[in-house]
Amino acid sequence: MIVLPDWLACLSEWFRDQDELADLIDDRVFTEMPKAPELKVFPLMVVTQLSDPPIANHPAHWAVRGLFQVDVWGGRKAETWTIAETARALTSQRLTGAHDLSAGSFVAAGVTPGGIRRTPDMRATAGVDGEAETSKVRPRASFDFTVVLHPGASTGS
């Protein structure tokens, strides 16, 4: 039987393995905003999986078109942009292919990144008043990408 890998765990590990990104944020790539103060060190990157619909109506339980969101939080505005653009460039130029990681084995193709959105924390644009709130607003740079994913050679039983 084929059980698909945890795409989000795979991709967050893949991002952490990229030297260019590690030069900017060490290993601070998370799948949700960390709560613990010792982990919540800015700038940091959060990867979210939005969906992974199967590629076609086909009996094979195999390929999906994953949709992911990447958020870079904190630091200076230029810093967040550089980190987001580095992550986007890596996604665009290095993600395609086979990857065998501790989180799972997968093959990626058809990577389509979107544009980078540069916004502060949305509470600011939602009109939240008060110094206590606005002082917490952080620079943010985000992008989405779609990627066709299927399990790698070591998957299945």
Added chain:
Amino acid sequence: MSRFVASPFLNDLLATATIPARQSVAAEIRRDAQNVWPNATGDYDRSIVTFTYGDSGVGVEANDPGAIPIEYGSEDTPVQAPMRTAAARNGRFEPS
């Protein structure tokens, strides 16, 4: 020899002809977006509407004040992405 020459108005005809089909897709996206996550008050779900723009454009939008953080998340709230999830369910959604 036989030859087919497209009407000079073909693009306009096609754009107009596909409006009902795209309105159906927009309605499906609206319905799915309303059902991606349980909604405590229903305000967000009720704020999702389909709309037209220009001569042939069709879209879906959420007008709730919290729509942006619901869609994209914030430092303190997770990404929920009901609109993009619903769009991905109803066709080949690609980020822009």
